[in-house]
Amino acid sequence: MRGLDGSTEALLRVGQGAQERVRHGWDAFVNFAARDNVLEVALGLIIANAFTKVVTSFVSDVVLPVVSLLPFLNRNMDQKFAILSKSPNFVEGEGYNTVKQARDDGALVLAWGAFIENFVNFAGVSLTLFAVAHLYMLVSHNKIIKPTVRCRYCKKYISAEALRCMNCSTWQDGREDLPKDNMNLNNDEE
Secondary structure, three states, X not given: XXXXXXXXXXXXXXXXXXXXXXXXXXXHHHHHHOOHHHHHHXXXXXXXXXXXXXXXXXXXXXXXXXXXXXOOOXXXXXXXXXXXXXXXXXXXXXXXXXXXXXXXXXXXXXXHXXXXXXXXXXXXXXXXXXXXXXXXHHHHOOOOOOOEEEOOOOOOEXXXXXXXXXXXXXXXXXXXXXXXXXXXXXXXXX
């Protein structure tokens, strides 16, 4: 019976160790999730999702129907398509009226109107978020859009205001380009 007591103690030790690891993992998760920056990112994603829905609705329901009134389009942009390969069931002269009808029949379809609609949605969302960021910077005086330049030595992007590159640690004012003799003369004068 001694073996049973030893294994019971071993199981208890393993259980306590597992309990400690779970508690440590949970505490680490709570510390991570409760930080301000994680909550700000989550809030930013929720707001960006709402902006995306508004801009998508604006583009799909207001802009593109007006664009569709142009004489050479004569239908909604999402219904503009080209047939790349006809299906065996294709009847000459009838064609397809919608993208769904062509796809359901097995035709290979290039839905270029849907692509243009998605591209306009993307451009609208991007410009809207950029405008909101500029408005935020104007009101709060907190710089969230920071201009960057390429380091002339390592070619990585760094802040436009940086004095030294954070990647290769070279000076951005051209000190590395000066001849060594001039640097020694400047040090002797001091």
